Amino acid sequence: MIGPSYLLLGPETGEKEQRLKEIRNELRKQIGSDPELHRFYPFETENGEIFAALDNNSLFAEYRLVLLSQAESMSASLTTSIAQYLAHPSTSATLVILSSDTSVSAKIMKAVPKENTKVFYELFDNQKTDWVRNFFRRFGLTITSDAIDLLLDLIENNTQELRTVCTQLAMFWQTGEKKVAIGEDDVEAYIHHSRQEDAFTLFPEIAAGSFKQSIDTLHSILGSGDSGAPILLVSGLLWQFRRLLSIQESIASGKSEYEAFSSASVLGKASSLRNPKDKSTYHTALATYSLEQCRDIITVLSDADISSKEAGNDLVELVLEQMLYQIIIKKGKKTQGIPFASFLQRKGL
Structure with missing residues (x-):
């Protein structure tokens, strides 16, 4: 009950x-x-x-x-x-x-x-290593310690994304009919192969307010045929906008942009900006979205996270197109029944 x-x-x-x-x-x-x-x-x-x-x-x-x-x-x-x-x-x-x-x-x-x-506590480092090793063992695969360390460095510390990425990597590995242990170079090759377009390549286009380019990138991501792509896409964008919000809140409290970049965080975890390209992207985002708009956008993304998990294959594209429309065009304001004629025509709806 x-x-x-x-x-x-x-x-x-x-x-x-x-x-x-x-x-x-x-x-x-x-x-x-x-x-x-x-x-x-x-x-x-x-x-x-x-x-x-x-x-x-x-x-x-x-x-x-x-x-x-x-x-x-x-x-x-x-x-x-x-x-x-x-x-x-x-x-x-x-x-x-x-x-x-x-x-x-x-x-x-x-x-x-x-x-x-x-x-719900995060896994300890030794638990994460054992979790990954046991996960691949269930697929009949082995993975080296260096490969596990790299994998854990590249993804967020939660079992939802960890499970999704490990499943994709296992399928990718089995497709190649390789029986040797998955190594560090193999993980790096997989990430390059599978993530040519993802939330982290989409975010700069959203930061610049480019709706057309964002839609094109979205279609490239969904066109990969990866069933886990929508979940990773939304969670990745949530991470980026939470990071942006922490920067905006720091600036609103009187810090300089440099100080805000250095003290950036996501859900309480330090996530400072060091890469010049990242700093340029977030500088652009600061000019595109206000603090209040960023808060609204986080709500839009949270709603899209739920909707994309519930939508069938024919509707998830529409859910994510609507999400981008609400973020870039409406700056986070809620809208109802946004029509996407091209999508509706393609799906015959």
Whole structure:
């Protein structure tokens, strides 16, 4: 039986997303239909929007699943309001509070049942190495320690992306019918082969506000036939815009651009800019998107993350085209039913 509230904490996003998916699936079985989904961030619910979603019965769905992300940045007043809501929650909604920190306000920790609270910790370095080695062993493959180290350096420290990239690498390796151990050079060759176009080559075009070029790059990425490309694309762009937001917040607090680049972070992890090309890209992005627009864009990307995972193969392209339109043309403002005639014609929709 799904409860009225959950608290999912910690930096390990892959397992956290898996638990969130389980909650949604359990809700679907419990109510017999998909719950109406709402996602909020503390900075966009200052006027009580989250409580309207929690308390108001929908005309289109009998139950609502409401997500509050980045709960570590909640204001004192929002924390108090959330705690008051949790004392008398709606019977037709479930609130899931998410944070990359391992704890939040004591008021919230006390209000959410202990059995519905879970902390998802990052894997330790030795655990990550064993995880990767055992993953390839299940495919009948071996991988050298140097290759594992390089692989872990190239991807984010969460099991969701780790699993996706390792699966792709295993398939890539088996295609070549190679029976020897995967080495460091092989990992590097795979990354070059499979990631000629990705979130990190798309971001400079988005930073420059080039919609046409961004759409072309998107089609190149999706044209690779890689089923995991949409997930990696959205998560990569989320990472880039969170990094951009940290830079904008530093500049807003009075730091110089140089200082902001040096102190950049993503979800609390240091991610300073050292490469001149990266600095140029982010300098352009600062001129293209304001701090408030960047916050809106992060919301757009979070919504697209959910939608792209749920969309079928015929619709994921449309979801991502709409995402780019909302980011580049609308600067993060929400839009409804954006028509893409070329897409609709190609798909016969």
